[in-house]
Amino acid sequence: MPIITLTTDMGTSGYYVGSVKAAILSLFPEATIVDISHHIKPFHISSAAFVIRNVYNQFPKGTVHIVSVDSLNASSPRFLAIQADGHYFVGADNGLFSLALEKQPDRVVEVSIAQDFNSFTFPARDVFTKVAVHLAKGGALDVVGKDSTNYLRPTAWQPTYDANSITVVVVYTDEYGNCICNLDKNLFQQVAKGRPFVIDVKGYEIEALSTTYSQNPKGEIVALFASSGLLELAINHGNLAELIGIKEGDMVKVIFS
Numbered sequence: 001m002p003i004i005t006l007t008t009d010m011g012t013s014g015y016y017v018g019s020v021k022a023a024i025l026s027l028f029p030e031a032t033i034v035d036i037s038h039h040i041k042p043f044h045i046s047s048a049a050f051v052i053r054n055v056y057n058q059f060p061k062g063t064v065h066i067v068s069v070d071s072l073n074a075s076s077p078r079f080l081a082i083q084a085d086g087h088y089f090v091g092a093d094n095g096l097f098s099l100a101l102e103k104q105p106d107r108v109v110e111v112s113i114a115q116d117f118n119s120f121t122f123p124a125r126d127v128f129t130k131v132a133v134h135l136a137k138g139g140a141l142d143v144v145g146k147d148s149t150n151y152l153r154p155t156a157w158q159p160t161y162d163a164n165s166i167t168v169v170v171v172y173t174d175e176y177g178n179c180i181c182n183l184d185k186n187l188f189q190q191v192a193k194g195r196p197f198v199i200d201v202k203g204y205e206i207e208a209l210s211t212t213y214s215q216n217p218k219g220e221i222v223a224l225f226a227s228s229g230l231l232e233l234a235i236n237h238g239n240l241a242e243l244i245g246i247k248e249g250d251m252v253k254v255i256f257s
Contacts, residue, residue: 001030001031001032002028002030002031002032002062002064002136002137003031003032003033003034003059003060003062003063003064003136004024004031004032004033004034004063004064004065004066004132004133004136005033005034005035005036005056005059005063005064005065005066006020006021006033006034006035006036006038006066006068007036007037007038007040007048007051007052007065007066007067007068007069008020008037008038008040008066008067008068008069008124009038009039009040009041009042009043009044009048009068009069009070010038010068010124011038011039012038012039016122016124016125017035017038019122019125020066020068020124020125020128020129021033023125023126023129024129024132024133027129027130027133028133028136028137031133031136034059036051036052036055036065037051040069041248042070043069043070043073044069044070044248045069045070045094045095045096045099046099046171046172046248046249047069047171047172047173047248048067048069048096048100049096049097049099049100049171050099050100050171050172050180050228051172052065052067052089052096052097052100053099053100053101053102053228054227054228056085056087056089056100057085057087059087061086061087062086062087062088062136063087063088064087064088064089064090064132064135064136065087065088065089065090066090066091066124066128066129066132067089067090067091067096067097067100068091068092068123068124068128069091069092069094069096070092070094070096071091071092071094071123071124071128072092072120072121072123073092073094074094077092077093077094077123078092078093078110078111078151079091079092079093079110079111079123079127079128079131080092080093080097080108080109080110080111080148080151081108081109081111081131081135081141081144081145082097082101082105082107082108082109083105083106083107083108083141084097084101084103084104084105084106085101085103085106088132088135089101090111090128090131090132090135091128092123093110093151093152094152095152095153095154098151098152098153098154099154107141107147108147108148108149108151109141109142109144109145109146109147109148110145110146110147110148110151111127111131111144111145112144112145112146113127113130113131113144113145115127115130130144131144158182159181159182159183159187161187161191163191164255164256164257165191165253165254165255165256166183166187166188166191166253166254167251167252167253167254168181168182168183168231168251168252168253168254169181169182169249169250169251169252170233170246170247170248170249170250170251170252171230171248172248173241173246173247173248176234176239177234177235177238177239177240177241177242177243178226178232178233178234178240178241179232179233179234179240179241179246179248179250180226180228180230180231180232180233181230181231181232181233181252182230183230183231183254184225184229184230184231185225185229185231188225188231188254191254191256192256193256195256195257196256196257197254197255197256197257198254198255198257199223199233199252199253199254200252200253200254200255201221201233201244201246201252202244202245202246202250204221204244206221206222206223206233208223209223209224209225210222210223210224211224212224213234213236213237214236215236216236217236218236218237218238219235219236219237219238220235220236221233221234221235221240222234222235222236231252233246233252
């Protein structure tokens with residue numbers, strides 16, 4: 001069964017998600033629609049990228065992923081259809097896909113499919129669904145637009161470091177208030193070289209890595225490399241984001257001695 005996934009910042013209390021699904025099923029009743037998340041914080045590109053990065057490759061090859069977050073980010077927004085790692089991605093040219101994909105895409109196309117409505121306020125329903133259905137049916141990328149090399153490639157997930165420190169950024173905060181940073185274990189070990197360290201989180205200091213949340217007493221701040229492969233900061237049985245006011249975009253420093 002052809003699969004089309006949806007990741008948006010639309011929430012589920014209104015009609016928006018239902019309208020997108022209706023558009024897909026009107027064009028392709030046989031499609032299987034999978035909701036990844038509709039609770040991305042509004043306009044938070046890094047959150048959506050983190051979610052997509054950690055889940056897309058668990059779907060079968062050929063899956064089409066519609067991602068509608070901050071889709072009207074410019075006065076003249078551009079939309080992309082991307083082929084990468086055996087999957088297709090459809091959404092706005094706002095840098096999200098460059099953050100979500102670890103490798104260079106196989107192909108990037110600027111979408112030129114026209115919408116049916118004069119009001120240009122709902123691209124997820126009026127543009128993305130048409131592209132996604134075409135691709136899910138096995139259609140060629142050439143039909144939806146022309147190849148593009150001029151698309152946004154932000155480097156927000158690249159930590160900065162020198163011989164004795166690494167400065168990272170919180171790129172995602174989950175439902176539990178756990179904060180994920182843009183630091184993978186390989187880079188940490190490369191700079192650490194087995195030395196002692198301190199992780200400075202808004203003045204709170206962590207001097208050891210844990211392997212589980214419950215390894216430390218309840219209420220204690222924990223640092224670990226979790227299932228995402230990135231550094232995660234949390235509180236055992238608590239909400240770190242609420243307790244110390246840390247949020248996406250905040251900096252965290254790792255200092256080695």
